[in-house]
Amino acid sequence: MTTLGITDGRVLRPDLSVEEADVLVDREGGEVLDVGPDAGRDADERLDASGGLVVPGLVNAHTHAAMTLLRGYADDKPLESWLREDVWPAEAELTLDDIAAGTRLAALEMIRSGTTGFADMYFHVPRVAEVVETAGLRARLGHGVVTVGKDEAAAWADVEESLDVAETVRETSDRIETAFMPHSLTTVGEEYLREGVARARDLDVPVHIHANETRGEVDPLVEEHGVRPLEYAREVGLLEPEDFLAHGVHVDETEVELLAETGASVVHCPASNMKLASGMAPVQRLLDAGVGVGLGTDGAASNNDLSLLGELRDAAMLGKLAADDASAVAAPDAVRMATAGSADALSLPGGRIAPGEAADCIVVDLDAAHLTPVHDPVSHLAYAAAASDVRHTVCDGRVLMRDREVLTLDADAVRAEAADRARDLVTRAN
Numbered sequence: 001m002t003t004l005g006i007t008d009g010r011v012l013r014p015d016l017s018v019e020e021a022d023v024l025v026d027r028e029g030g031e032v033l034d035v036g037p038d039a040g041r042d043a044d045e046r047l048d049a050s051g052g053l054v055v056p057g058l059v060n061a062h063t064h065a066a067m068t069l070l071r072g073y074a075d076d077k078p079l080e081s082w083l084r085e086d087v088w089p090a091e092a093e094l095t096l097d098d099i100a101a102g103t104r105l106a107a108l109e110m111i112r113s114g115t116t117g118f119a120d121m122y123f124h125v126p127r128v129a130e131v132v133e134t135a136g137l138r139a140r141l142g143h144g145v146v147t148v149g150k151d152e153a154a155a156w157a158d159v160e161e162s163l164d165v166a167e168t169v170r171e172t173s174d175r176i177e178t179a180f181m182p183h184s185l186t187t188v189g190e191e192y193l194r195e196g197v198a199r200a201r202d203l204d205v206p207v208h209i210h211a212n213e214t215r216g217e218v219d220p221l222v223e224e225h226g227v228r229p230l231e232y233a234r235e236v237g238l239l240e241p242e243d244f245l246a247h248g249v250h251v252d253e254t255e256v257e258l259l260a261e262t263g264a265s266v267v268h269c270p271a272s273n274m275k276l277a278s279g280m281a282p283v284q285r286l287l288d289a290g291v292g293v294g295l296g297t298d299g300a301a302s303n304n305d306l307s308l309l310g311e312l313r314d315a316a317m318l319g320k321l322a323a324d325d326a327s328a329v330a331a332p333d334a335v336r337m338a339t340a341g342s343a344d345a346l347s348l349p350g351g352r353i354a355p356g357e358a359a360d361c362i363v364v365d366l367d368a369a370h371l372t373p374v375h376d377p378v379s380h381l382a383y384a385a386a387a388s389d390v391r392h393t394v395c396d397g398r399v400l401m402r403d404r405e406v407l408t409l410d411a412d413a414v415r416a417e418a419a420d421r422a423r424d425l426v427t428r429a430n
C-alpha cells in the first residue's frame with residue numbers, strides 16, 4: 001500500500017464541522033484511512049493543504065457532459081423551443097469523436113472546479129466511459145432515450161440501446177456505474193417507459209429521468225393521464241429508492257410525499273431552471289419532507305458552466321426566494337446537497353471525509369481577498385468560493401489536479417480540439 005497525505009489544512013467533516021487535521025489516504029484502495037492532526041506526516045506522497053479547506057469531492061448529479069460543445073450556442077429561450085429549434089438539430093450532427101472531445105472538455109472543467117463524480121445522460125456512452133476512465137473521475141452513465149417523433153422500430157432501438165449501455169458499460173471501470181435513462185416522462189411513450197423500466201429492474205440498475213421540469217411539460221401530462229406526473233411515474237414502475245429525477249420543479253404536496261415515501265431522489269438544477277425560466281423547485285420543502293436532494297448543473301448549454309461551487313450558491317439563493325424565507329436552504333444545506341446529497345442520490349461512493357469512505361476530496365484555497373476573513377468556512381463554500389479557488393483534486397485516491405495543473409488530461413490539447421470540433425459542428429448544423 002502507498003499513501004497520500006493531504007496535510008496542514010482544515011477538514012470539513014461529515015457533520016459539516018471544520019477541524020484542523022490531515023487526511024491520510026490509501027492510494028491503491030482509494031479509501032480514506034485516517035483524519036486527524038499529523039495523520040499525513042509520514043505519507044509516501046503529500047499534498048499541501050495549508051491555508052485551505054479539505055472538502056469532499058463535489059458531485060454533479062445531473063449533466064450532459066458533451067454539451068460543453070454547445071456552450072453559448074443558443075441562449076435566452078425556454079426549454080421547448082431551445083431543445084427543438086437549436087439543441088436537437090445540432091445534436092443530430094454529433095459524431096462519436098465530437099462526443100469524446102466534448103466530454104473531455106467537461107472532464108477538464110469538472111476536475112478544475114473540484115468535481116470528482118457525476119451523472120451523465122447522453123449518447124455514444126462507451127466513448128463517454130473511455131473519457132471518464134482516462135480522466136480518473138467517477139460517474140454514473142446512461143444513454144438518453146427519446147421516442148417521440150420516431151417510428152416504432154427506431155423507438156424500440158433507442159430503448160434497447162439504453163438498456164444495453166446500462167448492462168455493458170458498467171464493466172468499463174470500477175469507477176463507472178450505469179442507469180437506464182429515459183429522457184423525460186413526456187418525450188418517452190408509456191409502453192416504452194413501462195417495458196424499459198421493468199427491464200432495468202432485471203438488470204439491477206437505477207433509472208434516471210427528467211421530471212416535472214416545466215409547466216409546459218406538466219400540464220399536458222396531467223390532462224392526458226388524469227394524475228400528477230410523479231403518480232404516473234409510480235404507475236409505470238419508477239420511483240424506486242435508487243432512482244433519481246432531474247429538476248422536480250413543479251411538484252405538488254402529493255408528489256413531495258410520494259418522493260419521501262418511495263425514497264427516490266431529486267436532483268436540483270437551479271441555474272438551468274433560472275436560465276430556461278422553468279421555475280423554482282421547492283427545495284426546502286423537499287428537505288423538510290426527508291426527500292434526498294442532490295445538485296446538478298444540467299448541460300453547459302443551459303447553465304453555462306459546470307461549476308458546482310457556483311451551483312450551490314445558486315441553490316442557496318434560489319431556495320430562499322422559492323420559500324420566501326431567508327433561512328431556507330442555509331449554507332450547510334447547500335454544501336451537503338453538492339457532496340453527500342448528490343453522492344447518495346447517485347448511489348456512488350464519496351461525499352464524506354471519514355475513515356473507510358472513498359478518497360474523493362478537493363482542497364479549496366481560502367487564501368484570497370474574496371475569502372477574507374474566514375468567520376465560517378462553510379459560509380464561504382456556499383456563498384463566496386469559486387471554481388478557480390480549487391487547488392487540488394483527488395478521486396479514488398489518485399491526484400487528478402495538483403496546484404491547478406490537471407495531471408490526467410492535456411488541458412491545452414483538450415480545449416483546442418473541443419473548440420475546433422464545436423466550430424465544425426455548428427457549421428454542419430446550419
Ligand SMILES: N[C@@H](CCSC[C@H]1O[C@@H](n2cnc3c(=O)[nH]cnc32)[C@H](O)[C@@H]1O)C(=O)O
Nearest residue numbers: 064087121122123144145146183210298299
Ligand atoms: N437519444 C436521444 C438523446 C437524449 S440525451 C439527453 C438529452 O437531454 C437534453 N437536455 C439538456 N438539458 C435538458 C433539460 O434541461 N431538459 C430536458 N432535456 C435536456 C440534451 O440536449 C439531450 O438531447 C436522442 O436521440 O435525441
Ligand SMILES: [Zn+2]
Nearest residue numbers: 210246298299
Ligand atoms: Zn438535463
